[in-house]
Amino acid sequence: MTLTHTTHRHGRRAFVRHYLEMLVAMAAGMMLGPLLRSAAGLEPSAGAGTGAVLMAVDMSVAMVVWMRIRGHGWPATLEMAGVMVAPVAVLAPLHWLGLFGADALLLAEHVVMLPLMWLAMLRRPAEYGRWTR
Numbered sequence: 001m002t003l004t005h006t007t008h009r010h011g012r013r014a015f016v017r018h019y020l021e022m023l024v025a026m027a028a029g030m031m032l033g034p035l036l037r038s039a040a041g042l043e044p045s046a047g048a049g050t051g052a053v054l055m056a057v058d059m060s061v062a063m064v065v066w067m068r069i070r071g072h073g074w075p076a077t078l079e080m081a082g083v084m085v086a087p088v089a090v091l092a093p094l095h096w097l098g099l100f101g102a103d104a105l106l107l108a109e110h111v112v113m114l115p116l117m118w119l120a121m122l123r124r125p126a127e128y129g130r131w132t133r
Contacts, residue, residue, distance in 0.1 A: 011129035015121060018070075018128045022080070022117060025066040026059040033058025049092045052105050056088040056113075076120075076127045083120045087112035 033054065037043065060081045067077045087109050095105040121128040 029062025083116040
């Protein structure tokens with residue numbers, strides 16, 4: 001089957017739409033995670049390094065839930081969760097060693113995470129270039 005210009009454009013639109021949906025899910029996770037921890041009687045915030053780890057987990061959980069709702073399979077979903085956590089897994093220990101401050105940690109976490117998400121999507125174009133459910 002040959003892709004027409006319209007089909008190709010639709011695939012690109014679905015790809016970008018998925019990326020934007022992931023950003024919204026991540027923002028929801030950043031807001032809901034601390035609220036849920038607080039409601040459960042847990043410390044809603046922590047030190048910068050631990051806070052960055054919790055934020056990555058909060059964003060990943062929300063993104064996993066949304067990807068599963070949208071019908072994505074486990075391999076792509078877990079891969080995306082992995083690229084969400086990978087930057088903080090590398091950067092938080094460097095912060096704890098005193099190589100850079102809390103603000104730099106949070107900024108670097110997101111600066112690295114966002115293109116990694118895009119690259120993970122490029123790795124599976126059929127998964128993200130079509131609209132699921």
